[in-house]
Amino acid sequence: MAKVLIYPATSLILSDMVTRFGHTPLGSAIAIRERVQTPGLESVPLQITPEEPKKGLRWAAVEVPSGVRGRMSLYGPMVEECDAAIIINNADLAFGCMGCARTNELLKFLIRQKDMPKIELEYPRNEAEGTQFVAAIKRFLSDLGGKK
Amino acid sequence: MTEYTPANVGTVTRYVVVESYTVTPADVAIRAYEIAKGVMVKENCFGLVIMGKEEDVDRVIAEVRKMDPAHIFVKDRGFPPGDPRRCRATLGGARPGFHGIEFEMEILPYISHALEELDSRDAATIPAPKNSLNVPRLDVYTLKKMIDAQEP
Numbered sequence: 001m002a003k004v005l006i007y008p009a010t011s012l013i014l015s016d017m018v019t020r021f022g023h024t025p026l027g028s029a030i031a032i033r034e035r036v037q038t039p040g041l042e043s044v045p046l047q048i049t050p051e052e053p054k055k056g057l058r059w060a061a062v063e064v065p066s067g068v069r070g071r072m073s074l075y076g077p078m079v080e081e082c083d084a085a086i087i088i089n090n091a092d093l094a095f096g097c098m099g100c101a102r103t104n105e106l107l108k109f110l111i112r113q114k115d116m117p118k119i120e121l122e123y124p125r126n127e128a129e130g131t132q133f134v135a136a137i138k139r140f141l142s143d144l145g146g147k148k
Numbered sequence: 149m150t151e152y153t154p155a156n157v158g159t160v161t162r163y164v165v166v167e168s169y170t171v172t173p174a175d176v177a178i179r180a181y182e183i184a185k186g187v188m189v190k191e192n193c194f195g196l197v198i199m200g201k202e203e204d205v206d207r208v209i210a211e212v213r214k215m216d217p218a219h220i221f222v223k224d225r226g227f228p229p230g231d232p233r234r235c236r237a238t239l240g241g242a243r244p245g246f247h248g249i250e251f252e253m254e255i256l257p258y259i260s261h262a263l264e265e266l267d268s269r270d271a272a273t274i275p276a277p278k279n280s281l282n283v284p285r286l287d288v289y290t291l292k293k294m295i296d297a298q299e300p
Binding site: 008010011012013015016017019025027028029030031032033035036037038039040041042043044045046047089090092093120121122123124126127129130131132133134135136138139142 | 149153154156157158159161165221222223225227234245248249251252255256257258259261262263266271274275276277278279281
């Protein structure tokens with residue numbers, strides 16, 4: 001069972017596909033759950049404390065805004081941990097503020113840099129594209145050693 | 149800053165999203181309650197939120213998925229159900245994150261159709277989708293032409 005990083009990291013479809021075909025999805029919920037369930041100082045709503053931008057320095061330089069570094073403290077460890085990745089390009093779902101946009105760019109860059117199996121797709125716009133989309137993900141995940 | 153003591157440590161929370169024309173979230177909720185044993189089940193407009201020990205949650209999800217495998221989808225959630233930091237009962241408006249699910253729910257019928265088709269077809273026989281990086285976009289030159297073509 002491989003750990004598959006999904007992008008957009010909150011995607012329901014990718015998370016479900018990865019679980020359905022026998023692997024473990026790595027998305028934002030996992031990182032947020034870890035923080036929400038760890039005791040420390042209260043920092044609502046996401047328990048992102050001033051420590052996070054410091055941890056983010058591992059993946060982004062010090063002149064990069066703290067918002068990007070803080071977000072990278074969630075995604076960076078997952079990029080290092082993952083065995084494979086699925087990216088959906090041009091996803092409207094991933095639209096956000098400038099902090100999100102720059103983090104998304106950095107995240108995709110780090111995924112593309114890492115030597116591991118990866119697949120890049122777009123959201124389907126009709127049934128034919130939907131079949132190609134799911135078949136491509138199924139083939140990719142089967143090659144990682146999941147369920148046939 | 150005050151001290152933070154987390155609740156529900158060691159549990160997992162998962163969304164079950166129902167996009168089916170034969171099964172409703174209420175049907176799925178009743179089935180989940182029947183086998184819930186130690187698991188918290190909350191019904192909402194698009195499906196369920198299930199919280200508990202990972203193996204128990206997975207057991208309930210595996211069982212409810214059988215009701216309509218191609219139309220029931222599952223994803224992880226970071227917060228427990230009804231958490232005041234996320235619940236719309238305390239915040240008002242749609243819960244942050246709902247819009248993402250709302251966006252993907254428009255695509256779910258295509259995914260369900262594909263999953264049903266792949267039950268009878270080999271995925272290897274289906275051509276790969278177009279390379280997403282080669283899909284032509286509206287470039288700035290075309291946009292400039294369109295702007296210039298506008299009547300003053």
